[in-house]
Amino acid sequence: MFKILDRYIIRKFLGTYIFAIVLILAITVMFDINEKLDAFLKAPLKATVFDYFLNFLPYFANQFSPLFTFIAVIFFTSKLADNSEIIAMLSSGVSFKRLMVPYMVSAAVIAASTWVLSAYIIPPANIKRLEYTNTYVKNKRVDYGSNIQLMVAPGEIAYMSRFDNTTKTGYRFSLDKFDGKKLVSRLTSTTIKWDTLYQWQVRDYMIRDIEGMTEKITKGSRLDTIIPIEPRDFLISETDHEKMTSPQLQEYIARQKLRGVANIKSFEIENERRYAICAAAFILTLIGMSLSSKKVKGGMGINIGIGLVLSFSYILFTTVTSSFAISGYTSPFVAMWIPNVIYIIIGIVLYRRASAG
Numbered sequence: 001m002f003k004i005l006d007r008y009i010i011r012k013f014l015g016t017y018i019f020a021i022v023l024i025l026a027i028t029v030m031f032d033i034n035e036k037l038d039a040f041l042k043a044p045l046k047a048t049v050f051d052y053f054l055n056f057l058p059y060f061a062n063q064f065s066p067l068f069t070f071i072a073v074i075f076f077t078s079k080l081a082d083n084s085e086i087i088a089m090l091s092s093g094v095s096f097k098r099l100m101v102p103y104m105v106s107a108a109v110i111a112a113s114t115w116v117l118s119a120y121i122i123p124p125a126n127i128k129r130l131e132y133t134n135t136y137v138k139n140k141r142v143d144y145g146s147n148i149q150l151m152v153a154p155g156e157i158a159y160m161s162r163f164d165n166t167t168k169t170g171y172r173f174s175l176d177k178f179d180g181k182k183l184v185s186r187l188t189s190t191t192i193k194w195d196t197l198y199q200w201q202v203r204d205y206m207i208r209d210i211e212g213m214t215e216k217i218t219k220g221s222r223l224d225t226i227i228p229i230e231p232r233d234f235l236i237s238e239t240d241h242e243k244m245t246s247p248q249l250q251e252y253i254a255r256q257k258l259r260g261v262a263n264i265k266s267f268e269i270e271n272e273r274r275y276a277i278c279a280a281a282f283i284l285t286l287i288g289m290s291l292s293s294k295k296v297k298g299g300m301g302i303n304i305g306i307g308l309v310l311s312f313s314y315i316l317f318t319t320v321t322s323s324f325a326i327s328g329y330t331s332p333f334v335a336m337w338i339p340n341v342i343y344i345i346i347g348i349v350l351y352r353r354a355s356a357g
Contacts, residue, residue: 005089009102010109012080017072017110021061024068028060029053036137043136055122055129059242062117066280067311069110073103073288074307081295081303096355100289107285111278118274119246126242141165142237151259152229155179160192165231168194173202175227185209189223200227229259236263241270268332269322276318276336283344284311290350310346314339 033040040048061068080086089099134141143165152158152175161172173192177185189205202225207218232240233256244252249271256264287310292303317339325335 005094006102006105009099010106012076013072013103013106014109016076017068017106020068020071020075024064025057025061029057032056039136043132047132047136051128052132055125058117059122059126059129062114062122064315065110065114065277066284067315069107069281070284070288070307070311070314071304073285074292074304077289078292078303081293084295086293087295096293099293100286100351103285103289104282107281111281114281115274115278118277123243123245123248126239130239130243140237140239142235145235148234150229150234150261152227154258158227158229163231163235165235168231170194183210194231198226198228198230200225233259233261236261238266241267246271246274265326265328265332269325269336272332272336273318273322276340279340280314280343283340283347284314286347287343287350290347290354293354314343317342 043052077086086099090096130140145163145165146161148158148160148163148170150158155178157176157178159174159176160170163170170192171190173187173189175187176183186208187202187205188208189202191203193201193203195201202223203221205220205223209216209218241249244267249267253264253267253271256267288307291306291310318336321330321335321338322332324330325332330338
């Protein structure tokens with residue numbers, strides 16, 4: 001059961017966390033309005049408020065949840081230490097290890113909230129936000145592709161010389177079916193048009209069925225068929241990974257790997273980042289509490305300064321290691337978890353120093 005002290009610390013922690021989010025989001029909104037003022041003036045006010053800002057603010061808050069967590073811990077713990085409250089708690093018989101319990105409970109609440117938001121709630125909201133920015137700010141849609149080749153199913157290879165996403169039409173299409181290394185069927189068409197899901201319509205087509213030394217040729221002007229690919233499988237933009245829930249993201253990665261698609265690093269990084277950012281809540285809480293639990297000469301400003309340096313260095317380190325994964329120097333898993341491993345070592349060292357003192 002939580003004691004009065006536990007409830008007091010949890011209330012202070014989460015209250016400061018929410019206050020930090022509100023304060024920084026207010027500043028962010030001001031800068032964002034200044035940066036995108038031209039787009040906001042030409043866009044409908046309703047779309048700006050409900051499609052953009054209503055979805056941008058949770059997205060931004062969740063992206064920088066480790067920073068907000070660290071700031072909250074540093075700020076309110078330094079204030080407790082400055083008021084000699086930490087000394088009173090330890091003097092009453094509460095061990096440093098026991099004092100860490102409500103901090104970790106608060107970190108668990110933040111980690112769980114971060115996971116639910118990043119895995120299930122924010123991705124659908126990002127669809128509206130990104131559609132708004134593509135329409136009124138800067139279009140980052142990928143509407144065209146050329147020389148597209150991928151495996152649509154085991155033993156089936158599709159190729160298009162060009163695909164236009166505005167008309168959902170591909171040109172010079174072919175679908176080869178193999179039995180081992182032996183070609184058994186080949187479908188070619190001048191154009192192919194996507195309808196819904198896996199429904200495709202091929203025009204001016206020819207099908208060659210090969211059986212040994214014989215060949216059967218079928219021609220026609222139109223054929224409705226099912227091909228298990230969609231435009232999003234080969235027209236990949238830099239923000240597509242932000243639109244998928246975690247189950248959708250994992251399914252997409254598995255399917256693309258099976259098809260031999262190479263440019264899915266950003267999807268793998270996003271998948272690992274969602275787990276790593278939850279672990280970061282515990283790690284940065286450990287560092288922040290251990291760092292600011294003692295009253296220091298110069299007041300809590302010193303602790304806040306050190307905390308900001310460490311939190312920003314964590315975010316910078318994560319950005320650098322993710323670029324290594326995109327370049328192929330390391331795996332997405334290693335890239336996203338290296339900062340956590342390094343900072344957990346820092347946290348353990350600081351914790352031992354704080355508890356020993």
